[in-house]
Amino acid sequence: MGTGRWTTGRSVGAFGKDRRGNVAMLWGLMGAAMLGLLGLAVDFTRAQMIHAQLQNAADGAALAAARGQGLTLDQRTHAARAFYDAEAGSYAASSNFGLQQLPDGTYQVQASAPMAMSLAALVSNHDWTIGVTSQAVQSGVNLEVSLVLDTTGSMAGQKIIDMRNAATNLVNTVVRAQQTPFYSKLALVPFSVGVDVGSYASSVRGNITSGTSITNATWRNGAAKNVTAAVRSGTTITITSAAHGFANGDTVYITGVGGITQLNNKRWVVSGVTLNTYNVTGVSGSTTFTSGGSATKCLTSACEVVVTSNSHGLANGDYAYITGVNGMTQINNAANTAWLVANPTVNTFVLSGTNGPTFSNYTSGGTAYCTRYGCQYLRFTSQTGGTRVFGVTTCASERTGGNAFNDAAPSATYLGMNYSVGSDNPCPTGNTIVPLTTNTTALNAQINALQAANSTAGHIGTAWGWYMLSPNFSYLWPAASQPAAYNAPSTLKIMVLMTDGAYNTSYCNGVISQLSGSGSGSTSNHINCNSANGDSPTQALALCSAMKAQGVIIYTVGFDLQGDQNAISLLTNCATDPSHFYNAATGTDLQSAFQSIANQITQLRISH
Numbered sequence: 355m356g357t358g359r360w361t362t363g364r365s366v367g368a369f370g371k372d373r374r375g376n377v378a379m380l381w382g383l384m385g386a387a388m389l390g391l392l393g394l395a396v397d398f399t400r401a402q403m404i405h406a407q408l409q410n411a412a413d414g415a416a417l418a419a420a421r422g423q424g425l426t427l428d429q430r431t432h433a434a435r436a437f438y439d440a441e442a443g444s445y446a447a448s449s450n451f452g453l454q455q456l457p458d459g460t461y462q463v464q465a466s467a468p469m470a471m472s473l474a475a476l477v478s479n480h481d482w483t484i485g486v487t488s489q490a491v492q493s494g495v496n497l498e499v500s501l502v503l504d505t506t507g508s509m510a511g512q513k514i515i516d517m518r519n520a521a522t523n524l525v526n527t528v529v530r531a532q533q534t535p536f537y538s539k540l541a542l543v544p545f546s547v548g549v550d551v552g553s554y555a556s557s558v559r560g561n562i563t564s565g566t567s568i569t570n571a572t573w574r575n576g577a578a579k580n581v582t583a584a585v586r587s588g589t590t591i592t593i594t595s596a597a598h599g600f601a602n603g604d605t606v607y608i609t610g611v612g613g614i615t616q617l618n619n620k621r622w623v624v625s626g627v628t629l630n631t632y633n634v635t636g637v638s639g640s641t642t643f644t645s646g647g648s649a650t651k652c653l654t655s656a657c658e659v660v661v662t663s664n665s666h667g668l669a670n671g672d673y674a675y676i677t678g679v680n681g682m683t684q685i686n687n688a689a690n691t692a693w694l695v696a697n698p699t700v701n702t703f704v705l706s707g708t709n710g711p712t713f714s715n716y717t718s719g720g721t722a723y724c725t726r727y728g729c730q731y732l733r734f735t736s737q738t739g740g741t742r743v744f745g746v747t748t749c750a751s752e753r754t755g756g757n758a759f760n761d762a763a764p765s766a767t768y769l770g771m772n773y774s775v776g777s778d779n780p781c782p783t784g785n786t787i788v789p790l791t792t793n794t795t796a797l798n799a800q801i802n803a804l805q806a807a808n809s810t811a812g813h814i815g816t817a818w819g820w821y822m823l824s825p826n827f828s829y830l831w832p833a834a835s836q837p838a839a840y841n842a843p844s845t846l847k848i849m850v851l852m853t854d855g856a857y858n859t860s861y862c863n864g865v866i867s868q869l870s871g872s873g874s875g876s877t878s879n880h881i882n883c884n885s886a887n888g889d890s891p892t893q894a895l896a897l898c899s900a901m902k903a904q905g906v907i908i909y910t911v912g913f914d915l916q917g918d919q920n921a922i923s924l925l926t927n928c929a930t931d932p933s934h935f936y937n938a939a940t941g942t943d944l945q946s947a948f949q950s951i952a953n954q955i956t957q958l959r960i961s962h
Contacts, residue, residue, distance in 0.1 A: 579650070682713050
């Protein structure tokens with residue numbers, strides 16, 4: 355083998371002296387270098403062109419991956435690679451291609467392809483690798499949707515079954531399993547005579563003034579004193595009772611006297627007191643004393659019951675509602691009754707008009723409640739003039755005052771309370787609100803549990819459809835259920851409202867008002883005042899207008915309206931525009947309407 359040295363017929367020394375070929379050799383060496391440099395320039399230009407082509411292909415592939423909702427990563431990779439191959443041309447087959455979803459939801463494409471050298475191979479005989487990276491954020495918006503559902507009595511039977519099915523399908527379409535990079539949440543607002551806010555009631559309509567425990571109830575002031583003699587002088591009787599302890603002006607109640615029976619079971623004012631005798635006057639008849647009897651001093655001049663209940667908070671002229679007393683059960687209030695309060699002290703009050711001596715002795719227990727607005731019970735005069743006492747519920751009614759038609763926080767102005775009783779239009783306990791959530795299981799369970807009953811306070815349902823989307827109400831809910839600010843980027847707020855009839859129920863002081871229409875329960879259970887905000891349709895339209903002014907999109911659905919033009923007009927005007935109103939005559943129509951709305955909402959999410 356050779357040694358690796360170039361050899362010729364000339365000696366090295368001769369070669370060194372002969373300079374005739376040096377120029378050619380130098381030019382040859384320089385030419386090769388120049389060709390290599392030229393090749394590098396050419397290949398660099400080629401590389402730039404290929405890089406641009408591959409970058410365009412990768413950009414498009416990333417956008418293709420980010421399109422669509424509910425796709426798996428494999429499905430997105432397939433779509434992205436198809437786009438890349440179409441744009442990369444002859445380099446597609448030799449390209450390495452990968453797609454990954456980053457933690458923030460961005461889709462990242464990484465691709466590379468080899469580029470063979472041309473003249474640059476004179477400098478380096480290794481192929482170049484052209485690599486590109488591209489990222490795309492999935493298109494769309496965050497969705498906050500409130501679903502407001504009429505659960506009034508007219509929805510009973512097949513209609514509520516149809517509604518449950520339609521609502522469940524809407525939930526399953528709108529709320530996506532994939533919650534990144536954009537979320538989709540839905541809140542549920544069932545309504546009838548009001549909206550049951552459940553455990554949020556105290557925060558929404560204020561705390562209730564609860565009752566106070568009763569520790570005693572009596573009409574007696576001390577023990578009974580024995581009567582040992584009674585002497586008549588006209589209409590005045592002088593009674594002998596050793597060390598009786600009575601004073602002039604005291605009222606006593608006498609029982610069990612023989613002979614002068616006119617004294618018995620009556621109260622008498624004491625006069626002419628000595629240590630062992632006293633007089634009572636105004637006794638009719640002429641009989642004489644024959645035996646025994648007793649006299650008991652009363653706590654009040656009318657021998658009324660005095661209740662002990664520490665820090666009761668009742669004022670003179672208030673009415674107290676009493677329950678749970680043992681022994682003296684006569685002071686427990688029957689339906690629609692309450693006791694007029696007189697002469698209250700910090701810890702006691704008189705039940706005005708009671709006849710204490712006819713009552714049993716108190717043994718234990720009991721609770722005394724105030725009956726003003728804000729108390730556990732409310733006493734009021736009905737539309738027909740009767741007295742009613744209703745208990746407070748966990749339903750909310752309308753708000754009054756300056757914040758009646760806006761979404762100011764309850765901490766600024768509480769929502770109205772709801773007082774109802776019995777089976778005549780009670781609060782629909784159990785048809786409870788669900789704040790914004792991604793939990794379709796919980797939403798569908800609540801939808802399937804909805805029951806139909808009572809009248810239609812549609813304005814209250816409308817209001818709560820807004821409140822569920824309002825950032826001003828966010829502090830009420832768990833963190834994951836708190837709505838975004840109105841100006842939050844890439845966020846849509848949408849209300850979907852469904853009803854089957856006219857809004858007929860409004861409130862005054864927490865009770866259905868006398869302004870309420872037919873179908874709102876017995877007028878004997880309506881309060882004798884009008885709602886301060888007007889009737890239910892008037893309030894609903896004011897709320898819809900205010901809601902739309904805040905950018906909330908409103909879809910309305912009338913179900914089996916049977917041509918009710920007032921209801922059709924209300925729902926058309928409440929909606930964002932007439933195209934957002936659906937008039938569904940049948941259960942099939944309702945299903946189609948809800949599916950159409952769900953599809954539109956999904957499209958809004960993709961296209962914005």
